[in-house]
Amino acid sequence: MEDPSHAVDPFDPHHLFGHVQDAPHFDVPQRLAEEGKIKVWQLSDAFEPFVDLQLMEADPNWHLAPFDLSFTKFMLLEIIAALFLVVFFIPLARKIADGSPAKGKWANMLEVLLVFIRDEVARPTIGRHDADRFLPFLWTMFFFVLGCNLLGLAPWAGSATGALATTFTLAMITFGMVLITGMARQGILGFWKALVPHMELPFVLAIFLIPMIFVLELAGLLIKHVVLAVRLLANMVAGHLVLAVLLAFILASASHIAFYGVAPVVLAGATALTLLELFVAFLQAYIFTFLSALFIGTAIHPH
Amino acid sequence: MDLPMSDRALRLTPAALSMLLCSAPAIGWASAEGAGPDPLIFDIDLAICTAIVFLLTLAVLRKFAWRPIVTGLEKREQAIADNIATAENAAEEARKLTAHYEEKLAGAADEVRAIIEEARRDAEHTGQQIVEKAHTKATEEGNRLLREVELAKNIALKEISDRATNLAVDLAGKIVQRELSPNDHAQLIQSAQTQFTRANPSDN
Numbered sequence: 001m002e003d004p005s006h007a008v009d010p011f012d013p014h015h016l017f018g019h020v021q022d023a024p025h026f027d028v029p030q031r032l033a034e035e036g037k038i039k040v041w042q043l044s045d046a047f048e049p050f051v052d053l054q055l056m057e058a059d060p061n062w063h064l065a066p067f068d069l070s071f072t073k074f075m076l077l078e079i080i081a082a083l084f085l086v087v088f089f090i091p092l093a094r095k096i097a098d099g100s101p102a103k104g105k106w107a108n109m110l111e112v113l114l115v116f117i118r119d120e121v122a123r124p125t126i127g128r129h130d131a132d133r134f135l136p137f138l139w140t141m142f143f144f145v146l147g148c149n150l151l152g153l154a155p156w157a158g159s160a161t162g163a164l165a166t167t168f169t170l171a172m173i174t175f176g177m178v179l180i181t182g183m184a185r186q187g188i189l190g191f192w193k194a195l196v197p198h199m200e201l202p203f204v205l206a207i208f209l210i211p212m213i214f215v216l217e218l219a220g221l222l223i224k225h226v227v228l229a230v231r232l233l234a235n236m237v238a239g240h241l242v243l244a245v246l247l248a249f250i251l252a253s254a255s256h257i258a259f260y261g262v263a264p265v266v267l268a269g270a271t272a273l274t275l276l277e278l279f280v281a282f283l284q285a286y287i288f289t290f291l292s293a294l295f296i297g298t299a300i301h302p303h
Numbered sequence: 304m305d306l307p308m309s310d311r312a313l314r315l316t317p318a319a320l321s322m323l324l325c326s327a328p329a330i331g332w333a334s335a336e337g338a339g340p341d342p343l344i345f346d347i348d349l350a351i352c353t354a355i356v357f358l359l360t361l362a363v364l365r366k367f368a369w370r371p372i373v374t375g376l377e378k379r380e381q382a383i384a385d386n387i388a389t390a391e392n393a394a395e396e397a398r399k400l401t402a403h404y405e406e407k408l409a410g411a412a413d414e415v416r417a418i419i420e421e422a423r424r425d426a427e428h429t430g431q432q433i434v435e436k437a438h439t440k441a442t443e444e445g446n447r448l449l450r451e452v453e454l455a456k457n458i459a460l461k462e463i464s465d466r467a468t469n470l471a472v473d474l475a476g477k478i479v480q481r482e483l484s485p486n487d488h489a490q491l492i493q494s495a496q497t498q499f500t501r502a503n504p505s506d507n
Contacts, residue, residue, distance in 0.1 A: 017340035022349060065346035075352040082360040089368035097371035099378030114372060136369040140361040164342075165349035173357060237342055 010251035020240040022074040022163045028156045042071050065165075074160040081147030081160070085140070117142050121290050125297040134296055137177060142289040145170065145232065149281035152240060153274065161284075162236040164229065171229035174292040178225075182299030194302035195221065228291055235284045239277045246270050470499060 009015065019027055025037040032038070092110050096102050102111045122131040122138050145161060152159025160166045182191040195217040196210055246266055253262040474495050 013340055017342065021340065021342075021344070022346060065344050065348070067347040070348055072346070072349060074349055075356075078353060078356045082356050085360055085364060086368075089364055089372070093368040093371040093375070096375040096379070099375055099382055101379060115376070118376075132373060135373060136361065136365040139369055140357070140364055144357055144360060160349075160353070163346065163349055164344065165346045166353045168345065169350045169353040170357060173354065233342075 010248040011245070016241060016244045016248065019244045020158070020162055020237055022072045022158075022160075022165075024070050024072050026073055026156055026158075040071050040073055040076055043069055073158055074163055074166060077151050077157055078148060078160045078166070081144060081151055084147050085143050089143070113142075114139060117289060121286070121293050125290065125293040126300060127297065130300055131293075134177075134181075134293065138289050138293055141170065141174070141292055142285050145288050146281060146285035149236060149285055150278075152236060153277060153281065159236045159240060161232055162240060164233050167229040167232040168226070170232075170288070171225045174228065174295060175222075175225040177292070178221075178295045178299045181296055182302075185300050186302065191299070224291075224295065228288060228295075232284050232288050235280055239273070239280055243270055243273055243277070246273065470495070 024042070025039045028036055028038055030036040088110060092102070092107050095107060096111070102108050117138055118131070118135055121142075122135055125131075126134055148160040148166065151157045152162065179191075182194075185191075186194055192214075196213050199206075199209075201209060246269055249266050250259070250263050253259040474491075477491060477495075
């Protein structure tokens with residue numbers, strides 16, 4: 001329990017979002033660190049922000065954080081997730097590279113996930129023939145997103161996928177993959193031409209309709225990748241926010257007799273929601289990977 | 304069309320875009336008026352870091368993990384398929400061999416039965432032949448003995464008749480050569496009798 005005099009309003013959005021969003025520090029119990037914050041080591045404090053902070057504060061519609069070379073919690077967590085992948089999969093690769101079966105629970109579990117992505121995601125969406133070329137990309141995407149999602153369930157850590165910068169970048173990497181593979185397969189012009197479905201139109205109508213449809217389809221292509229980013233972001237942020245709000249009830253009732261009723265209920269609810277979050281972590285990693293594979297498949301086989 | 308759902312989704316995306324564009328200022332206002340936190344804040348540093356970390360991870364894992372895993376899985380699949388094929392071939396071979404040997408076994412039983420049957424027939428035949436031969440031989444021997452007895456009897460009878468004839472002739476000659484007194488007569492008869500008796504001492 002925190003000292004009520006020391007705590008801010010537990011339902012203050014800044015406070016709630018502070019637990020979900022990126023920061024240059026980790027939030028830990030106040031007994032462990034001064035003000036409950038462990039600062040992330042910084043490259044350089046002397047770097048001047050590239051984007052003027054005052055300008056950004058003056059324009060609230062601008063959702064950009066400054067480019068200031070700050071090293072944040074989510075960056076560290078991304079690196080940890082990447083290191084987990086390296087530590088898990090390189091030894092597994094060593095074991096099964098010669099065609100011998102995976103031995104042990106851990107190796108088998110990892111392999112089940114790998115084979116699931118291959119057989120249930122990549123091959124049905126991209127096609128048996130081309131799928132295996134995209135497996136490295138899809139496997140990295142799935143496990144990276146999954147790793148970031150799952151780190152959000154670790155105490156005092158956070159989900160790097162709860163920041164738009166992360167999910168948007170991953171979605172744009174998928175978008176780049178779609179563009180490159182699509183243009184490599186159908187030719188640079190062919191790829192853009194394939195965006196417009198083939199229609200039997202009179203010439204006069206075609207002059208107007210086809211450019212319009214092209215613009216719409218182009219917007220659609222962009223939007224479906226942006227939505228890919230927003231879906232993952234919304235799921236991770238919402239899940240963690242709900243947990244934060246729920247736990248804030250304990251804080252709110254801390255100096256009240258209702259605490260003894262509220263705390264157990266909230267704790268049970270938060271436990272159930274954490275289990276749901278565990279499921280969502282896997283589900284969203286799967287959906288992100290599945291849709292990436294689907295977009296790549298569409299780029300390769302336009303019809 | 305192959306994917307009507309995704310096509311419909313594609314058609315709906317312009318609407319989604321316009322909604323998103325309309326809602327963006329609202330989010331902005333909210334953060335301006337209430338000075339609340341911005342869930343859509345975009346940190347360029349984090350974006351660059353994400354791109355670097357992801358692409359680096361992809362490159363490292365692609366070389367040291369994913370490629371070996373893909374080849375390993377393919378090798379294993381191939382090995383399993385090969386093993387199954389080999390096992391199926393072996394099973395087929397075994398089935399064929401079993402059928403072959405069963406056929407052979409059934410043939411052998413038949414053969415044994417035929418051999419025994421034949422042996423029995425042979426034995427019966429041989430036995431019968433032996434009996435027949437013995438019978439014939441015995442009959443022949445009997446007949447031969449009978450014939451010999453007959454022959455001996457005939458010879459004896461002939462001899463008897465010859466000797467009797469000779470005696471009669473001798474007697475008649477003697478009678479004719481001499482005038483016989485009654486004395487002589489008796490004497491003659493007596494000598495003839497003696498002679499006869501001497502010639503056939505035991506043959507009476």
